[in-house]
Amino acid sequence: MEGCVTQQQLLAEFLSLVKVDAFEERYSGDIGDATYFGLPLSSIVEAERRLISPKDKCLAYFSMEYGLATSFYNKFTSARPIDPKNKSQEQEIFSNCRLADYYFSLNLRSLVDLPIYSGGLGVLAGDTVKTMADYKLPVVAIGILWNTGYFRQKFWFKYGQMPERMTWDLTSYPGLIPLKNKVKISLRNEDLYLRLWKYYVYSYKHDAVVPLVLLDANVEENNEKIRHLTDQLYRSDDVWIKIMQRVILGMGGVAALRELGYNVNLFHLNEGHAVFAFVEKARGLQRAEVDALKKHFVYTCHTPVEAGHDRFSPEDLSRVVRKEDFEICETFGKDKGSINLTLLSMNIASRINAVALNHGKVMQLQFPRYKEQIQHVTNGVHPHTWMSDRFKGVFEKYAADLGDIKANPMALTKVDGLRDKADFRREVWQAHQQNKIDLCNLLEKWKFSPDIFTICWARRVAMYKRPSMILQDVKKLISLAKKIGPIQIIFAGKAHPSDNLGFTFINDMLDKVDGLVDAYDYLKIMMPENYEISLARILTSSVDVWLNNPLPPFEASGTSGMKAILNGVVQISTLDGWVVEAADKGIGKIFGYVNPEGVVGDERDLHMVDDAKQLYAALEEMVKLYYETNNKGQIDFSSKWLDYMINCLIAGANFNTYRMLDQYKKNIWGIV
Numbered sequence: 293m294e295g296c297v298t299q300q301q302l303l304a305e306f307l308s309l310v311k312v313d314a315f316e317e318r319y320s321g322d323i324g325d326a327t328y329f330g331l332p333l334s335s336i337v338e339a340e341r342r343l344i345s346p347k348d349k350c351l352a353y354f355s356m357e358y359g360l361a362t363s364f365y366n367k368f369t370s371a372r373p374i375d376p377k378n379k380s381q382e383q384e385i386f387s388n389c390r391l392a393d394y395y396f397s398l399n400l401r402s403l404v405d406l407p408i409y410s411g412g413l414g415v416l417a418g419d420t421v422k423t424m425a426d427y428k429l430p431v432v433a434i435g436i437l438w439n440t441g442y443f444r445q446k447f448w449f450k451y452g453q454m455p456e457r458m459t460w461d462l463t464s465y466p467g468l469i470p471l472k473n474k475v476k477i478s479l480r481n482e483d484l485y486l487r488l489w490k491y492y493v494y495s496y497k498h499d500a501v502v503p504l505v506l507l508d509a510n511v512e513e514n515n516e517k518i519r520h521l522t523d524q525l526y527r528s529d530d531v532w533i534k535i536m537q538r539v540i541l542g543m544g545g546v547a548a549l550r551e552l553g554y555n556v557n558l559f560h561l562n563e564g565h566a567v568f569a570f571v572e573k574a575r576g577l578q579r580a581e582v583d584a585l586k587k588h589f590v591y592t593c594h595t596p597v598e599a600g601h602d603r604f605s606p607e608d609l610s611r612v613v614r615k616e617d618f619e620i621c622e623t624f625g626k627d628k629g630s631i632n633l634t635l636l637s638m639n640i641a642s643r644i645n646a647v648a649l650n651h652g653k654v655m656q657l658q659f660p661r662y663k664e665q666i667q668h669v670t671n672g673v674h675p676h677t678w679m680s681d682r683f684k685g686v687f688e689k690y691a692a693d694l695g696d697i698k699a700n701p702m703a704l705t706k707v708d709g710l711r712d713k714a715d716f717r718r719e720v721w722q723a724h725q726q727n728k729i730d731l732c733n734l735l736e737k738w739k740f741s742p743d744i745f746t747i748c749w750a751r752r753v754a755m756y757k758r759p760s761m762i763l764q765d766v767k768k769l770i771s772l773a774k775k776i777g778p779i780q781i782i783f784a785g786k787a788h789p790s791d792n793l794g795f796t797f798i799n800d801m802l803d804k805v806d807g808l809v810d811a812y813d814y815l816k817i818m819m820p821e822n823y824e825i826s827l828a829r830i831l832t833s834s835v836d837v838w839l840n841n842p843l844p845p846f847e848a849s850g851t852s853g854m855k856a857i858l859n860g861v862v863q864i865s866t867l868d869g870w871v872v873e874a875a876d877k878g879i880g881k882i883f884g885y886v887n888p889e890g891v892v893g894d895e896r897d898l899h900m901v902d903d904a905k906q907l908y909a910a911l912e913e914m915v916k917l918y919y920e921t922n923n924k925g926q927i928d929f930s931s932k933w934l935d936y937m938i939n940c941l942i943a944g945a946n947f948n949t950y951r952m953l954d955q956y957k958k959n960i961w962g963i964v
């Protein structure tokens with residue numbers, strides 16, 4: 293009966309379902325009779341109806357961060373010009389071409405990505421929610437509106453990374469709307485108020501949405517200290533702030549679902565960050581009822597690294613939450629002298645999962661009591677977000693062989709049937725080469741060339757990821773580039789502002805790059821500051837090799853390499869995370885330390901020297917093969933290099949969020 297609803301009725305229904313604050317003053321120019329910031333309003337109305345319907349059983353997905361790639365994927369339009377505060381800023385570059393660094397910077401000239409993420413966990417949550425929309429699942433996502441984002445990274449030579457406060461304008465960000473709804477959470481010594489905001493995550497066809505509800509403590513009812521709690525993501529210099537941020541996500545999230553009248557049957561907690569959702573639901577229940585609540589909770593653990601597990605002292609926690617709430621935390625989360633949010637999560641969830649096969653094994657070693665319960669669902673990436681238009685174009689051209697890759701990325705397995713077709717091999721190379729030419733145009737002032745071997749390391753700077761490994765032995769790198777062929781290296785990533793070891797890596801790299809000024813003719817190294825999703829999309833689709841060298845087994849999954857394989861970018865990687873499941877697929881070169889079966893090992897024992905040696909050997913082989921394939925622009929399309937590229941594309945059939953969601957539906961959520 294859709295056709296009977298007039299457009300005015302649609303807007304009226306939207307406004308009755310969604311209580312937009314300051315609609316007339318601020319949003320009526322962008323939310324009209326049929327459209328919401330340029331996309332169909334009907335998709336929103338349908339989703340909102342479903343979430344409040346008593347018939348549908350909905351899923352609430354909780355995450356501390358969301359990386360939605362709003363700068364380039366499903367872009368909203370607005371009648372108002374973009375506020376300068378919401379535009380991406382110029383990024384300085386630190387390279388061994390100092391003159392170019394002095395005169396020029398990088399400017400992507402785009403909308404800044406909604407700044408409510410820090411890295412891989414957020415991007416995964418964003419990719420997951422987008423896929424839920426593609427699948428038209430009845431889902432609401434819960435997060436926090438970080439008023440000053442994560443942080444902006446500046447490089448200061450001789451000082452390393454300087455974090456700067458990030459500012460943006462919430463009220464004019466396209467697609468983001470404040471609601472009139474507020475919720476209250478009652479803590480031991482005070483009440484805390486949260487305003488609710490919404491951002492709608494559309495499906496790629498724009499025919500469905502998942503609402504993302506964002507919690508904001510910056511309201512006048514709160515005192516000054518509390519108003520700042522939702523300023524900065526992962527602020528960790530103060531334990532009270534750390535606890536409060538988690539309380540806001542969990543308790544505030546459940547209060548928000550109640551306020552909005554959503555009929556939620558299943559709560560999906562990502563990390564222990566969100567576990568206060570259970571505490572909120574369990575308040576006032578009898579023990580038997582509390583136990584019965586568990587079947588409504590599932591928990592995904594995203595890291596085997598110690599720093600990823602929150603532990604609070606009973607004193608700190610009991611100072612924040614009410615006595616009855618603390619008792620629930622203690623009952624389910626007591627771990628020697630502290631309250632451990634990871635244990636708490638495992639004890640209150642009916643399903644527990646790790647994020648890759650190997651991570652599942654490691655988790656079983658770390659938590660032997662839960663061995664039987666721990667499953668794994670290997671992560672994936674959202675193909676519509678991360679596959680470049682040029683590769684989408686190639687696959688569309690071969691639709692007769694492959695079917696509709698957009699609707700079914702698992703059909704990338706059929707690319708195997710095309711590998712011997714000369715035209716296909718040429719088109720794969722050309723799609724990649726065009727992407728690489730775009731990159732080189734962007735880096736024109738640094739004289740990057742599309743016919744030079746280019747390798748990239750870009751992700752969060754954390755110790756176990758061993759960011760500086762490729763610069764471990766600079767002399768070796770120079771001799772390799774001189775002997776075999778020139779090399780271009782791009783490095784990018786932020787270190788958490790309180791991670792001193794991360795700082796050390798960046799400092800060390802800046803120093804080394806500075807010492808390579810004379811090598812610029814054959815070894816170009818550049819470090820753009822402030823790595824973000826918009827740059828990730830460019831780099832993962834345009835370099836020749838994606839470098840991934842974490843210390844096994846501490847990379848739970850890793851996803852940046854998955855973005856790269858969707859664009860035929862060859863891998864050089866250690867055997868860790870998702871790569872363990874792809875190592876026999878011919879996606880590139882695997883090297884380095886392998887942790888013995890049944891042993892987790894020590895994340896501080898980095899194996900840098902040995903692994904760097906192996907990395908240079910792998911690099912030597914790959915640079916050689918690259919220049920045999922691309923001989924000054926003369927391409928040998930029969931080269932093994934193209935087989936690597938094609939194998940990567942085929943592997944993309946598995947490492948995407950469609951396969952991932954199918955498994956969550958079946959094995960974790962129990963909805964087929």
Ligand SMILES: *Cc1c(COP(=O)(O)O)cnc(C)c1O
Nearest residue numbers: 411412751824825828850851852
């Ligand atoms: C994908 C992505 C990551 C995750 O990279 P890993 O290699 O999985 O650690 C981090 N940051 C950004 C901006 C990303 O897009």
